[in-house]
Amino acid sequence: MSTYELNDFVNLIKSMFSEKENGSISIDTDLKTLKEWSSLQNMILVTELDKVYNVIVTIEDFNNSKTLKELFEVIVAKKN
């Protein structure tokens, strides 16, 4: 997938957080370090990623991804 798609992914993630939080989100962000990160937020994100990419991202995928870029690569790998 191209850089453009990675940017789309980051923008999708940003849209799921408040304005207070999403200004600091980039490809290097670890979602688990965000103040608004919670199990509810995690569930909402899994649902949204499934809608957009038709991929179910697991707890292990989140735990193993240290940055948004890594999480995006997991999704790309699952789609291929």
Next chain:
Amino acid sequence: MAFFSTYHVAMKGIASCVPKNKSFNSDLSIFADSEREKLIATLGIETRRIAPKTICASDMCLVAAEKLIADLKWKKEDIELLIFVSQTPDYILPGTSSQLVCKLGLSENCVSYDLNQGCAGYVYGLSMACNILSSSKLKKGLLLIGDTITKLISPDDKSTVPLFSDAGTATALEYDENAKPIFFDIKTMGKDYESIIVKGGAAKANFNTSPPIMAMKGMEVFQFSISKVNPVIDELFDLSGVKHQEIEAYVFHQANQLILDMLMSKQKIDPCKVPTTLKNFGNTNGASIPLTASLHLKTVNGKVLLCGFGVGLSVAACILEISNLVCSELSEI
């Protein structure tokens, strides 16, 4: 696979009973304002029913059963089977079903069973009742399922408090040579038994006396729900030969709206065919399927798919045909 069919059993009616006492998620002080709004929108739950200390699941099932027997004009002496499904029984022993036989004034010739099952318990219980009625040719049976699961919840637990609610239900089943087969598909994923668990109060905890509390690994249960339920439904359709377009209604365990949305999306189901009771009654554990059915299937005739999933972990789905199902008016105690 645990796919099987049962024959000659018809579902005749369903009744439900909930506590009068209401709790509103908008009042929950354990959440910040912004968190609370998102929570209500995501879970789809506004109001929950909470049983007071004096009311057990068996009490609500008793009220529902009396109402249903009266509405069906059944003679109590014809009821030869009673199954009580619950994870909040009256006592560790004896089983609650034997007391219910007595309290309902049923005959000593009535066979009674207790079944310890949760969110998938309705379909588990239905499979058990249908198999017994079908093979024994006992005439009439009652499947009672209910829980006061809120008594097992810590008031500070953000993952369980906004979800759970109490209810008791009764379903009437009858041996009927003309009834269409019921198709079941049931899976047990016991390796994940700790995902939803109450550790205290039983033998592993040496019957300790501190209040037993339910612990739920919310994300694990969510992942299980969105990844393990759909394959069971697919398999049920595949092996039964029933087509999606033949289904008039899908009654899912009322876990939360996010999970229901995922199931509808994956199965490409028209939301009009998926009744819910989440908004006003929350997640009532094993009672959620019959509660939802009793409030929404009155005018439905034809094939319906029921699917429960959760504690165990387990998934249980079935397809049955209903016709002029008696759905009693909701009782409150």
